[in-house]
Amino acid sequence: DIEVFTLGETMVVFQPEQMQSLEYVQQFPKRIGGAESNVAIGLSRLGHRAGWFSKLGEGSFGQYVYKYIRGEGVDTSSCLFTEQALTGVLFKEQLSPEDMNVYYYRKGSAASLMEPEDLDEAYMAQAKVLHLTGITPALSKSCYKTVMKAIEIAKKNGMTIVFDPNLRLKLWSAETAKKVLNEIALHADVILPGLDEGRFMTGKTEIEDVAESLMAGYDKTIIIKIGSKGAYLHTKEEKVYIEGFPVQQVVDPVGAGDGFAAGIISGILKQEPLHQAIKRANAIGAMVVMSHGDFEGLPYLKAVEQFMK
Template identity: 35%
Template sequence: MTVDLLTLGESMVSLRSGGPLSAGGSLSMHVAGAESNVAVGVARLGHSVAWAGVVGADPHGEFILRQLRSEGIAVQHRVEPVRSTGVMFLERRTADISRAYYYRAGSAGSTLSREDVDQAFSAGARVLHLTGITAALSADARRAVEYAAARGSAEGLVVSLDVNYRSKLWSRDEARAVLTPLARHATVLIASDDELGLVADGGAAVGRANPEATELAMAAELLDAGVREVVVKRGAAGAGVHTAAGRSEAPAVRVTSIDTVGAGDAFTAGYLSALLDGGDVEARLRRGTLAGAFAVSTAGDSEGLPSATELALLDAALDGSTHR
């Protein structure tokens, strides 16, 4: 049966501390991974979702599969018997700063292959969501993502690509060499304002003195290359979308920020959910910013993502109010 959204990539176990890791203390275990965060977010908003990936033959992999299935996500996975599921330690160093430490080199998830992509595509999908993170994990994973993007585009799927640059995985030059051609397969290109330069160089002629003109030039380059929507995440400053019809902007929803991890994935889930529902650009931006607000105002990678009925809580609630 065709699903609304298919995504593929590495999911890890996230071990979170409430303070410095060097001081010891308790750790809580969560599922982490940009693609699975988006999968959870879109599923909670009422859509059918499939996630494809590789886990190790270990309790961490079992935990990931159990958690994703509990969200109603169709899991299309392969178990790698000789490699471990990736692990990330997340340290809450101050109220405003968290630090991630990855133990994912050579992980099971990094062995994602074209054959895994073929299996994932067998059920069909309306939207294919990919990120630059998976492409950074290994040569095999990069080729799998490139193959998925090209195949999705050729088969007429809406291909969503979130740049999601991670400096601990590769350099900006390495990322640019892979992501610039990959972006040409995207229908919807999603990036933070400091990531657009990894998929377009149209701003080089404008220069850094005028960031707005630089963004406009890079967005125009991507639109000319066939991207239909260039979505720019601005964190606390909201988000914007560039299309052939022009530019739209939406402010962030004001909430008390507790944990910013996964906020960008929450925005992406809200945006793609509204796209699947047939919403216009303004509706997609609004749902994206609402989902992002839920993420930053609750702890965890995906635990605080809203259901469709919960979106109205932030849409209309007063500060500090109790919904009765």
């Protein structure tokens, strides 16, 4: 009985506590990292049943990722384990407050082996929303095909497709990224780009032009994230800015976009007016930037309601 389905890669993240070159770091606390599982965890904390699909390596790291996400109340029952590859890992290196390097060990990972045949249509069809990011199709050819198959299943079953482009230029060329992100956007009902991503995808500069171009002549909902300024909503009927919440201090900006997506999807599931969903999404984004970690700061429903007051 899931309400939302998402798929993507979650890696094991090794991020040392001290600010130092990895040449000299000797201890690496272990966490998880993945945009789609962040959204699923965010939705779970808001009281929804989210299903997250991925392929994980047989063995300790795969088990760790699987159990961690399941422990957050996400339905992981459709996940698959493979002996053919390892679970992806990454290392973060903080050299100064402004200077962070990320080293990915994900090429050929278990998640990159996802295939269209791995998708369980009956399982997916329970959901009202399909959440997609532009990361999954960048992992491999078969991951791209899996995303396209997920779109086909969603269309067939009347699911709403919510797409966060999540541009990652480390994973593919700008040319391919632009082509595929636009292809997925064309199928999506709701598109949630950051302003820079929207500019990258459309080649336009002004926010209204970016949004209009993403509509591609269809009746889509475009919500452009603009950091501390909140968000810009663009539909056939209205074009309006929805102000963000003031934040005393940005502790860690990462993960705001995933929290924002969880807020929007929650609104769709509750059939709320868009303005209300965006207001909540802005609140969640603001709460995430005020706390450490990508997903640790994702709020529970009660906390968001309190924050919004």
